[in-house]
Amino acid sequence: MKPPSKFRAVKVTALAGGVGGARLANGLAQVIEPPSALTVIVNTGDDFEHLGMKISPDLDTVCYTLAGLGNPSTGWGRKDETWEFMQQIRNQGLPDWFNIGDKDRLTHLERTRQLENGETLTRVTRALCHQWGIEAVVLPMSDDPVPTIVDTVEFGKLGFQEYFVQHRCEPTVKGFEFPGHTIAHATGEAIQAIHNADVIVLCPSNPWVSLDPILMLAGVREAVMAKKVIGMSPIIAGKTVKGPAAKMYAELGVLPSALNVAAHYQDILTGFVIDTVDDDLADGINGLGISCLATDTLMTSTEKQAELAAAVLDFALKQKDERKCLCGA
Numbered sequence: 001m002k003p004p005s006k007f008r009a010v011k012v013t014a015l016a017g018g019v020g021g022a023r024l025a026n027g028l029a030q031v032i033e034p035p036s037a038l039t040v041i042v043n044t045g046d047d048f049e050h051l052g053m054k055i056s057p058d059l060d061t062v063c064y065t066l067a068g069l070g071n072p073s074t075g076w077g078r079k080d081e082t083w084e085f086m087q088q089i090r091n092q093g094l095p096d097w098f099n100i101g102d103k104d105r106l107t108h109l110e111r112t113r114q115l116e117n118g119e120t121l122t123r124v125t126r127a128l129c130h131q132w133g134i135e136a137v138v139l140p141m142s143d144d145p146v147p148t149i150v151d152t153v154e155f156g157k158l159g160f161q162e163y164f165v166q167h168r169c170e171p172t173v174k175g176f177e178f179p180g181h182t183i184a185h186a187t188g189e190a191i192q193a194i195h196n197a198d199v200i201v202l203c204p205s206n207p208w209v210s211l212d213p214i215l216m217l218a219g220v221r222e223a224v225m226a227k228k229v230i231g232m233s234p235i236i237a238g239k240t241v242k243g244p245a246a247k248m249y250a251e252l253g254v255l256p257s258a259l260n261v262a263a264h265y266q267d268i269l270t271g272f273v274i275d276t277v278d279d280d281l282a283d284g285i286n287g288l289g290i291s292c293l294a295t296d297t298l299m300t301s302t303e304k305q306a307e308l309a310a311a312v313l314d315f316a317l318k319q320k321d322e323r324k325c326l327c328g329a
């Protein structure tokens with residue numbers, strides 16, 4: 001199949017969590033020329049400290065994917081991984097609920113070392129990206145601690161990785177808390193990347209725990225709202241491709257559907273991409289004042305990531321700059 005043509009002279013800033021974010025970001029990096037015209041602002045609400053290491057799961061998934069070092073079947077960690085360290089953890093009776101491969105461990109050790117030397121997460125990420133040959137700009141949303149807390153029926157408040165990995169997303173979700181957000185700042189680099197962008201792309205990431213934490217940082221939503229903003233549904237035919245987004249919608253009393261994802265971002269979207277199987281929802285999305293594109297959104301290969309990214313940018317560039325107004329005009 002012919003690869004999609006390249007988009008030149010268009011500056012794109014994407015907002016991303018882990019696996020869904022990484023897949024579309026990797027498509028965008030393949031079709032934007034030069035790839036450095038793409039900036040990916042990544043959720044750091046999942047970051048935590050484990051066995052003395054500072055771990056940034058979503059940044060790692062995005063960076064490993066962009067560098068071609070990721071494990072596409074798990075969506076986290078590195079390909080061609082070895083597991084000697086985890087074996088030692090188990091032998092010693094240390095907490096083994098979070099899997100850290102030997103190659104992956106080096107990333108966490110290096111990040112921890114640089115942060116303890118006084119570097120910011122933004123600079124550490126830049127250095128790692130340089131080392132891995134990533135041309136796109138990858139930015140953490142904040143250099144401050146911004147932990148996501150999941151409030152659950154069975155266990156009360158859980159740190160995000162406790163909910164996601166230790167409890168395998170099984171507890172029933174009541175809500176989310178973002179205690180760091182009262183004092184945390186989006187980085188100047190992230191805000192600037194939004195201001196500089198021609199198009200903002202909301203990747204098909206989890207709305208509740210991947211993109212809301214970015215959009216809720218002071219100044220981000222306002223900056224995004226001044227731009228053309230294209231989102232993509234992580235929900236296809238009422239289900240998630242991976243992860244707990246649909247389960248969260250249901251537990252919070254909202255029907256998991258591409259329409260409800262569009263409604264979630266209603267005030268900021270100019271366009272929304274849904275899967276072909278959901279094209280009966282397009283009228284409802286248009287009714288929210290959002291243009292809608294229905295296409296195949298399952299990114300099962302790097303080629304499909306690039307094709308979908310090209311379709312997203314074609315759709316974005318065809319849109320007029322003015323936002324639709326539903327204010328009774």
Ligand code: GDP
Nearest residue numbers: 017018019020021205206210234240241245299
């Ligand atoms: P996490 O931080 O690893 O949970 O990753 P994200 O929040 O970035 O992405 C999780 C979401 O990505 C899930 O809700 C998935 O349904 C969605 N997702 C994963 N792969 C695809 C895909 O190929 N297409 C679409 N449309 N969504 C996807």
Ligand code: CA
Nearest residue numbers: 017018046058
């Ligand atoms: Ca995540």
